Amino acid sequence: METLQVIGEGNTAQVVALSHQKVAKLFFAHVTEAAIEHEYVIHQAISNLGLPTPFVYKREMIHGKRAVIYERISGPTLIRQIENKPWRAFPLIMQLAKLHANVHDTKKLSNLPSLHDVIKKKISSVDAINEEEKTMIGLHLKKLSDGNSLCHGDFHPDNVLLSERGPIIIDWTDATMGNRLADVARTLLILKYGGLPDHTSQIRFRTTLYIRKLLASHYVRSYKKGYDFPVKELENWTLPIAAARLSENLPLREKKQLVSFIQQYLKDGKTH
Structure with a gap:
């Protein structure tokens, strides 16, 4: 064989x-x-x-x-390119944001799942937050508009290959129809916290977190150049998206960051 x-x-x-x-x-x-x-x-x-x-x-x-x-697509992932050429990080993140906006502006597909429904199902399966927190997040989610944009569902630098013919987007399994800012919120959270290593020094961890947050901020600014929106609307989506992400098999440090973010968000009363 x-x-x-x-x-x-x-x-x-x-x-x-x-x-x-x-x-x-x-x-x-x-x-x-x-x-x-x-x-x-x-x-x-x-x-x-x-x-x-x-x-x-x-x-x-x-x-x-x-x-x-x-x-078969030949070429490095966008995240690998950032790691190999860190001085090009900001232009590459700008390219990522432009590509993401193009996805959201494309033709709609009626046979895709509802993003709202997918998020609710994922949150219901999470065990890192309690039932009271889930209820509060669910009520918050109900207030957010559905939208009708094509959403990739897992858009991040590791799902973009830089080929000879340009950037290629892979892994559309989680595609849905919904609010584009929900899709942006997931990308934002992955840029900030995605795959944070469990085994590293505290200094290196904090440095990594700082750099990640800089890249995430640049991604939002770049996305807004093609599609302007109130920042508050994006912030409203980060709570349910963070909770839904906890349904996945995440590194412990990333999970702790997301739980801390969720609990602080609810404590500050931002859902009201």
Whole structure:
């Protein structure tokens, strides 16, 4: 049996190289058939919108595993480029913001899940906050407008590849229809806290946090150049988005930062 070159791995699948033109996402046994079909259908629909995304070919079985075949994109992720060339961090973050705004301005897809519904479901499964806090967050969420923009659902520098033909957006599995500022809020929180390492010195941790917050602020300013909005509206979305993110498998330090943010937000009475 031919050995496949593994080029990436996440919680749901391995990504293997099939050729210079194609990769396969091999799903683990715990992933449901419905989830795989959802990913395939979503990526097909997104690739037909004209956005810079990998082409999706087909579903098939590879070495006894369920797979989706995608176009192979060569190039570093945007986050890797920032790490390799930190002096280019601000221009790259500006590029990220412009790309995100283009997603939100594109054609709508009626068959996508509601962002509001997805957030509510995620918050209900969180165990890092108590039921009273969940209720307060739920009431806050009800006050926020639905919106009808295409939202990526997990837009951050690790999901943008810098290819020869320009930036390519990957991983559309969590795409929804909803308020674009909710999507912006998630990107903002990931830029600030996403993947914070558990094992590092306190000084290095605080330095990293400071730099992250600078990049996040630059991202918001850059996004506002293409789509102006009241900053308060974005702030209103950070509470439910932070709570929903706690439903994911996060590093302990990131989880603590999000819980602290949520509890302080509720303590300050910003939901009223």
